[in-house]
Amino acid sequence: MRTLVAGVGNVFLGDDGFGVAVARRLSATGVPDGVEVGDFGIRGIHLAYELTSGYDLTILVDAAPSGRAPGTLSVVEPASSDAGPTFVDAHAMTPEAVLTLVSGLDLPWGGKVLLVGCEPADVTPGMDLSPPVAAAVPKAADLVLALITKEFAKEARGC
Numbered sequence: 001m002r003t004l005v006a007g008v009g010n011v012f013l014g015d016d017g018f019g020v021a022v023a024r025r026l027s028a029t030g031v032p033d034g035v036e037v038g039d040f041g042i043r044g045i046h047l048a049y050e051l052t053s054g055y056d057l058t059i060l061v062d063a064a065p066s067g068r069a070p071g072t073l074s075v076v077e078p079a080s081s082d083a084g085p086t087f088v089d090a091h092a093m094t095p096e097a098v099l100t101l102v103s104g105l106d107l108p109w110g111g112k113v114l115l116v117g118c119e120p121a122d123v124t125p126g127m128d129l130s131p132p133v134a135a136a137v138p139k140a141a142d143l144v145l146a147l148i149t150k151e152f153a154k155e156a157r158g159c
Contacts (some may be wrong), residue, residue: 001155002111003035003057004050005144010042015070015120015133018140019061022116025141035148056111057151059144063133064117071132072119073140075147077112114147116140 007023009016023039031037040047051058064074118140121130129137 001034001056001152002054003059003148003151004053004055005031005035005037005059005061005148006040006047006050007038008040008042008044008047008060008062011127012125014122014124014126014128015118015130016063016123017127017129018063018118018120018133018137021129021134021137022061022140022144025137026144029141031145032148032152054111056155057148058111058113059116059147060113061116061140061144062118063120063123064115065120066117068119069132070119070121070130071136073136073143074115074117074119075143076115076117078115112151116144116147 005023005026007019007021009019011017011020020039020041023037026037027039038047038050040050060078064076066072066074068074118133118136121132128134
């Protein structure tokens with residue numbers, strides 16, 4: 001099972017660098033065979049094309065404001081866009097925008113996509129994560145590994 005873990009976000013905007021911090025942690029601690037970890041930062045177009053490389057599972061990791069306490073983690077399966085091609089702003093490449101762009105490309109892609117999000121506390125200019133978001137980085141890395149293990153187990157059972 002080919003898997004991509006993609007850390008996204010802007011490291012120059014405080015907690016928006018959460019996904020990049022998680023990707024760096026996973027790269028340093030190691031991941032199972034068949035798993036690629038990428039620090040995509042704000043390179044959403046690069047990520048969109050990478051998604052066409054035939055991954056069975058993609059886990060996007062990003063700051064995801066939802067009105068909960070800073071540092072709160074969530075896992076969602078983003079809905080695919082059936083709206084057809086649409087304008088995508090290259091300067092606002094959120095995970096949803098990346099998936100919209102990929103769906104508009106005339107290239108094969110597929111597989112399951114999950115988003116591991118963290119509620120940010122501060123996305124103003126700066127290169128440090130806030131204390132609650134920094135504390136969530138190791139928990140998010142563990143969560144990503146648990147999701148991979150769960151999906152690998154499903155694959156082994158033929159689900």
